Amino acid sequence: MRDDWDDERLLVALGEAMKAREAVPSWFIETGKNAFAWHNIDAELAQLTYDSNEDRLEAAAMRSETATIRALTFTSAHLSLELEVTESSLLGQIIPPRAGALEIHTRAGEISTTEVDEIGCFAVDPIPDSPFRLRCRTADGTDVLTGWITI
Amino acid sequence: MRDDPQVVALVTRASGGDQDAWHQIVDRYAPLVYTICTRYRLSNHDTEDVGQNVWLLLVEQLGKLREPAALPGWLATTTARECLRVVTAANKSERLGTGLDDSVLFVDDTAIDEEILMAERNAALRAAFAELPPRCQQLLSMLLRDPPPSYAEIHAELGIPVGSIGPQRARCLDRLRRSSALAALGEGENKIDIRGGEPGA
Numbered sequence: 001m002r003d004d005w006d007d008e009r010l011l012v013a014l015g016e017a018m019k020a021r022e023a024v025p026s027w028f029i030e031t032g033k034n035a036f037a038w039h040n041i042d043a044e045l046a047q048l049t050y051d052s053n054e055d056r057l058e059a060a061a062m063r064s065e066t067a068t069i070r071a072l073t074f075t076s077a078h079l080s081l082e083l084e085v086t087e088s089s090l091l092g093q094i095i096p097p098r099a100g101a102l103e104i105h106t107r108a109g110e111i112s113t114t115e116v117d118e119i120g121c122f123a124v125d126p127i128p129d130s131p132f133r134l135r136c137r138t139a140d141g142t143d144v145l146t147g148w149i150t151i
Numbered sequence: 152m153r154d155d156p157q158v159v160a161l162v163t164r165a166s167g168g169d170q171d172a173w174h175q176i177v178d179r180y181a182p183l184v185y186t187i188c189t190r191y192r193l194s195n196h197d198t199e200d201v202g203q204n205v206w207l208l209l210v211e212q213l214g215k216l217r218e219p220a221a222l223p224g225w226l227a228t229t230t231a232r233e234c235l236r237v238v239t240a241a242n243k244s245e246r247l248g249t250g251l252d253d254s255v256l257f258v259d260d261t262a263i264d265e266e267i268l269m270a271e272r273n274a275a276l277r278a279a280f281a282e283l284p285p286r287c288q289q290l291l292s293m294l295l296r297d298p299p300p301s302y303a304e305i306h307a308e309l310g311i312p313v314g315s316i317g318p319q320r321a322r323c324l325d326r327l328r329r330s331s332a333l334a335a336l337g338e339g340e341n342k343i344d345i346r347g348g349e350p351g352a
Contacts, residue, residue, distance in 0.1 A: 007320070011291070014276050017277050020182040025185075029178065039173070039213065148204065
């Protein structure tokens, strides 16, 4: 197939191919490999539909004076998750309200669980300091997973 | 390359839950995703963020890719979109846009297409290299060192008689050239200048 490549060119091309691979840091590859943990998770994905950071960048300087630092909304076909970040914790509510369990998944693969009360409220405390995603399973069998959240 | 059976097989296996196939996909295409991030001049932190998103999106899409062989194109487009999202967000929050020149926002499609072709060629070359016998791998690896070693050094390290190095080099490169992995490169790919110039030029 490569009869048109003489030895010199082939060796140079091979060298370039090897260099391209060596230029990739190992953490970058690990991140990619670890992503497979999310394969076949039978949850509906909730999209980020609102992020107060997108709206009020000019308010960033004032954020220490406000009770809510950031508000986020994730929406799926069956429910929405409304999140409010305060100084110390992350408060949330499932809309329409219902009871269930909330899992907090970190990138390192750790999972912690918190309860969602009957009016759909929950608290994540402390706020994970690395990116995380939330998975919410309600009593009626709805199973929803958010995208990655960085606070 | 659009119908590279290796890629199709890897995607099919990974979507069936084969972790090893997934790792091979990541090994094969991480350079493509990474190179595109460097084109957008992202920080390590943002590069990790983009990489994370791209691979997670792929994990979710595995069973839904209509043409698994189009995976490199999908990865490149998705990576470029994620990079743009990060760069745009950074630009917005920096208000004055200091340190961001506009050209960063316009990594054009031609550049991305070039990256895809290069990535496919590089992946095929690495796969072909992996199929070589260990002796050939050792010799070619040594020949690729910078600076290149003398034949005397190669002899000292690999024990190959100096007079045989030239012929062995030629035989190893010939095996590489004829390997099934390189044969998978489609006809259109022949247009690429081997020195990494403009495709189709």
